[in-house]
Amino acid sequence: MHIIESGNVAAAFGVKMAEAAVIAAYPITPQTPLTEKLSELVDAGEMDAQYIPVESEHSALAVCIAASSAGSRTFTATSANGLLYMNEQLHWAAGARLPIVMCVVNRGIGAPWTVWNDHQDAISQRDTGWIQLYACDHQQIFDTVLKAFRLAETVSIPVMVCYDGYILSHTYMPFALPDMEAVRKFLPPFAPAYFLDPARPKNLNTVTLPDIRPDIRGETAPGYMEIRHNLHTDMRKSLDVLSDIEKEFKDIFGRGGYPFIEPYRVSDADYVAVCMGSLSYHLRDVIDTLRAEGISVGVAGLRVYRPFPDRAIADAFSHKKGLIVFEKALSYGNQGALFADIKSALYAKTDRPFVRNYILGLGGREIKTTELADALRNSCKPSSATTDRPEWIGLKM
Amino acid sequence: MTAKTTILNLTDEEFVHPGNRACSGCGLSIIYRTALKALGRDTILVVPPSCLTVLQGLYPVAATQLPSLNVTFASTAAAATGVLGALRAQGREKTTVAAWAGDGGTADIGLQALSGACERGENFIFFCYDNEAYMNTGVQRSGTTPQHVLTTTTPISGKPQKKKDVPAIMAAHGLDYIATASAAYPIDLYDKTIKAKTFTGPRYLHIHTPCPAGWGFLPQMTVKIGRLAVETGLFDLYEIENGRFRLTGQSAKMLGKKRLPVGDYFKTQSRFKALTDAHIEEIQQDVDRKWNAYENNDSPR
Numbered sequence: 129m130h131i132i133e134s135g136n137v138a139a140a141f142g143v144k145m146a147e148a149a150v151i152a153a154y155p156i157t158p159q160t161p162l163t164e165k166l167s168e169l170v171d172a173g174e175m176d177a178q179y180i181p182v183e184s185e186h187s188a189l190a191v192c193i194a195a196s197s198a199g200s201r202t203f204t205a206t207s208a209n210g211l212l213y214m215n216e217q218l219h220w221a222a223g224a225r226l227p228i229v230m231c232v233v234n235r236g237i238g239a240p241w242t243v244w245n246d247h248q249d250a251i252s253q254r255d256t257g258w259i260q261l262y263a264c265d266h267q268q269i270f271d272t273v274l275k276a277f278r279l280a281e282t283v284s285i286p287v288m289v290c291y292d293g294y295i296l297s298h299t300y301m302p303f304a305l306p307d308m309e310a311v312r313k314f315l316p317p318f319a320p321a322y323f324l325d326p327a328r329p330k331n332l333n334t335v336t337l338p339d340i341r342p343d344i345r346g347e348t349a350p351g352y353m354e355i356r357h358n359l360h361t362d363m364r365k366s367l368d369v370l371s372d373i374e375k376e377f378k379d380i381f382g383r384g385g386y387p388f389i390e391p392y393r394v395s396d397a398d399y400v401a402v403c404m405g406s407l408s409y410h411l412r413d414v415i416d417t418l419r420a421e422g423i424s425v426g427v428a429g430l431r432v433y434r435p436f437p438d439r440a441i442a443d444a445f446s447h448k449k450g451l452i453v454f455e456k457a458l459s460y461g462n463q464g465a466l467f468a469d470i471k472s473a474l475y476a477k478t479d480r481p482f483v484r485n486y487i488l489g490l491g492g493r494e495i496k497t498t499e500l501a502d503a504l505r506n507s508c509k510p511s512s513a514t515t516d517r518p519e520w521i522g523l524k525m
Numbered sequence: 526m527t528a529k530t531t532i533l534n535l536t537d538e539e540f541v542h543p544g545n546r547a548c549s550g551c552g553l554s555i556i557y558r559t560a561l562k563a564l565g566r567d568t569i570l571v572v573p574p575s576c577l578t579v580l581q582g583l584y585p586v587a588a589t590q591l592p593s594l595n596v597t598f599a600s601t602a603a604a605a606t607g608v609l610g611a612l613r614a615q616g617r618e619k620t621t622v623a624a625w626a627g628d629g630g631t632a633d634i635g636l637q638a639l640s641g642a643c644e645r646g647e648n649f650i651f652f653c654y655d656n657e658a659y660m661n662t663g664v665q666r667s668g669t670t671p672q673h674v675l676t677t678t679t680p681i682s683g684k685p686q687k688k689k690d691v692p693a694i695m696a697a698h699g700l701d702y703i704a705t706a707s708a709a710y711p712i713d714l715y716d717k718t719i720k721a722k723t724f725t726g727p728r729y730l731h732i733h734t735p736c737p738a739g740w741g742f743l744p745q746m747t748v749k750i751g752r753l754a755v756e757t758g759l760f761d762l763y764e765i766e767n768g769r770f771r772l773t774g775q776s777a778k779m780l781g782k783k784r785l786p787v788g789d790y791f792k793t794q795s796r797f798k799a800l801t802d803a804h805i806e807e808i809q810q811d812v813d814r815k816w817n818a819y820e821n822n823d824s825p826r
Contacts, residue, residue, distance in 0.1 A: 149614035150607065178610040183641030187603030190596060190638065194571065194607025197594050200614045202607075216597050324592045324608060326567045326620060331587035333595035335578055341585065349585035 129305050135296035138266040138303050139205070139231045139289070140165035142273025144175045145311045148203040148229075149318075152180040152191035156210040157243045158293035159233040163205055185210040189217035189228070196226040197332055199323030201277065204228070207293060208235035208242075208249045215253065218286075222257025222359060224333055227280030227287075227318070229273065230258075234405065234456075235293040236491040244492020245293040247404065251433075251457035251465050257359055259287040259366060260433040262404045264390065267303040269296065271377065271384060278315050278373050283366040285359070290433075292406045294492070306381055314380050363435045370432060388437035389444055390429040393419065397426035399481075399508040400445060402470060403454040404430045407495065411454070414500045423508050433466070438473035445470075446477035452507045454500075455518070456489040463518050471514070482514045488521035495522065530716050535562050545588035547580040550744025552708035552734035552751060553654050554580065557625070559711040560652065560730075561591065563718035568621040569608050570594065573601045573635060575627035576661045576736075577654070599634045601626045602642035605649040621650065621722060628655040632668035632691045643698040643727045650721050650728045653691060656736040664739040671759075673804050674796045676739075683799035695729040696765050703765040704773070707733040709751025713762060713774040720764075733760045741795025753790040755779075758812045761819075772819060780819060787812055 133141075139162050143151065151170070153163035169175035178195075182188045185206050192202040206214065211232055221228050232250045236242040250260055261276060263269040269291050276287040291297065322330060336352045343349050350358070367388070374387035392412050394400055401411050408429025415427050428444070430437070445451055451474075455464035462468065467485035474480040484507050489495045499521050540561035547554040553576055561568070570593040572578060578595060582588040596604040605624045612618055626635050631653035639651060658676045659665040666676040666684050669691065673683035695703050702724040706714035714732060721728040735751045737744045754760040755775050762776040772780060787809050791797040800808075 150610040152607065152610070178614050180606060180610055180645070182603060182606070183637060183644070184603075186597075186599055187606070187638050187641060190600035190603035191607035191610060193600075194594060194596065194604035195611040195614075196607075198569070198608045198611030198615075200611035202611075217600065220597055324569050324594055324611075326569065326592055329587075329590055329592040331581055331584075331589060331593045331595070334582065334584040334587065335595075336584040341583070343585040 130302050131305060132300050132302045133266070134161060134298055134300055135266050135269050135291055136162035136233065136298070137165050138270040139273055139291070140169065141305060142270045143203045144169055145305070145308060146203075146229075146274055146277045146315055147201065148177055148277075149200040150178045150180065150191065150195035150202045151204065152182050152188040152202070153204050154182050154185045154188050154206070154210060156185070156207045158235060158297045159205045159207045159210070159231070161297070162231060162233065185213040186217055189214045189221060192228045193217060193221050193224065193226055196228050197224065197324055199318070199320050201318040202228050203230070205231035205233065207233045208237045211249045211253060212237060215256070218253055218256035218258055220333075221286045223355070225284040225359070227277070227284055229276045229280055229287050229289065231273070232288045232290045233293045233297045234290055242491035245295055246456035246490045246492065247290070248457045248490070250288060250290045254434050254465065257285070257363065259285055259363065259435065261287060261289050262429070262431055262433060263289060263291040263296070264406050264409045264429055266296065266301040267383065270303055270305070271381070274311060274315055275373055275377055279366065279370055281318055282369050282373070283362055285363055285366060290405065295406045310380055314377060367432070367435050367437055386431060388430070388432055388440040390431055392427045394426035394428055394444070396424070398424040398449040399452065399504070400448055401425065401427040401452045401454060401504060402430060402466070403427070404433060404466065405456070407454060407456070407489070410495065411500060414497055414504065417501055418504055418508070423505065425504055425508050430466070436469050436473065438469070438476075441470060441473040442477050446474060446480050448481040449510065450482045450484070450508060450512055452484050452486065452504060454486050454488060458487050458490070458518070463516070467518065482512050484512060484515050485518035486521050487518045493522050530712050532712065535559070535715060538562070538566070540566070540590040542588045542590070545580050546582060547576070548738050548744070550737040550747045551576070551580070552656065552736060552747050553577060555708045555711050555747070556654060556706070556714055556732050556734060559715050560718045561589075563715045563722070564621055564623055564650075566591065567619060568623055571596055571601055571605045571608060571622065571624040573598045573626050573630040574661065575630050576656070577625050577627070579661060598630055600638055601630055601635050602639040602647070602649070602651060605651070606642050606645070606647045609648055622648070624649055624651045626651070626653055627661070628653060628657060628669040629659045629667045632689050636694075640694075640698065643695065643700060646726045648725050648727070650718070650730065653729070653731045654734040655731060656734040656739060657688070658739050660736050660739040672808075673800050675799050676796070681799070692729065692731045692765070698727070699768070700727050700729055700765075701767055702728040705731045705733070705761065705763055707751045707755055707760060707762060708735055709748045709755065710762065710774055717764065739796070742793055746793065750790070750793055753785065753793060756785045757787045757790045758784040758816050759787055759790055784812075784816065
């Protein structure tokens, strides 16, 4: 069945069909219609879940952390400063290895206040130990929510589903809703190995020493460093898990198949534009225009940012002549975070393309097709070289 | 409430192992051991960073026999909310959810989450063990540190401000059951915990918890000092049940009788060394005013 709805409602239907049991959220623009829809679905009896309207984002994630620790499938959503307010809880959820799924409806962060889209909120949380997946349209939002629960519960790591505020959250597009039976086949019920249970008491997230230590039976328990090392290695392994899940999803639902990089006219291109979120779909028109001008360029949308698919990137792009990284976020005082990550991934290859960086769209600054085309025309040349500092698109200084 | 509970009525079952990491003379050890006996085995605990985190032990050793979720400092009541949400979703509603936070985790950094959870009517018992400063980090002032008390962040002149009245804040949320208790009167705490379990919705217990290391007294004096706080009328034992205030236990017995002077309490602890005679006189007048209101059945709340 296809319906026409907003991106936020697509996310809400994903959460409904994933049968999340405990939902906690605090309103923030542009996430609000998503949680409004979930509260409506629960209140109407269309969804069997506990909807908990908390008094802050910090508490929203606290509820999810505790409910997940008690053995229930949990969901929350936020944007911008709400995500930042969760920061300590983000680290906590990942360290506690809880398979929480959260939609991050990407928005710029204050000060000064902005409610419009960029990616600074999610990018600034890249080192919290959460998996970050990015959706490019409404169907991907819905599908990615389902995949996120499956991935989170397989690897015991929380997952953010990121999509662009307003551009996706508040626009209406058609998308398909699958049968519940197919969804249940893809996403079995949450069955944690342990949870808060008086019959099997455990003290969770205890103070943990720098070194390993024997338990009362004499068996060696890990220290803090081993526990954190495991989070890292399991996160690296989750790339393979994501790849398998993507295959299985495509087998069942007939969509997807691009766990890491979604290419458009890339295979025969000399140059590739790289970005995340809806911009990669916007760029497809620009690519068509430039192809008509004889410029050999394609666009690749990155679907996962953490764990970073560095090998997939190196394999896909090392033989290209140039990469042009468009970013709606910035590591202040340095360069675009994605730009730095891509250069780092390519360093493993002896043959590698030049890499250039454009910062654009911060705080919802309009991204003009002509500006994108000009940037690519300027960059897609044999004489281009790797830059160490970003250039800005649409800056009016 | 039965007045007949004695130490012999308490279950032999221990939920807190001896030899845990509490300091000698720790008031928290007394109340935690006693209240857990009242809470019983079908309980899930929620604990923010505090002395209790240390008492509970270092991974992989645990001093508590009940399942316990350690959570971030500001999130205790929200985490208790999350446990309850999962229990409802799974039909495990009979299990008691009890939060145990110190005064900082309750009155200061934890207050927003606690207020939100109380407003939502979450079905938990919140225990605040009030040792009147940030003891786990080394005796820094908190919202419930009394006026003029020396702490490591009020080291010379003492704390300028008065103690925050958290039970009154809880009363403003319209909770059905609020009680104060003291580590010096563990049976009273036991009875109040048993009684709290008979209510649904948020319930709040505020427990005065003497701390030898932070207050500057010898470990064998914990109970004596806890009693002095009550006997001088500085810390009162009471319940607010369905909005009705009444003194209980030792405080109820003191109605119509002469109280010990507050100075008797202050001279037992080095944290009160900055108090002048004028301060003590002023505090005595405050306590007298409060007790006059009690005598006239005119609750200051």
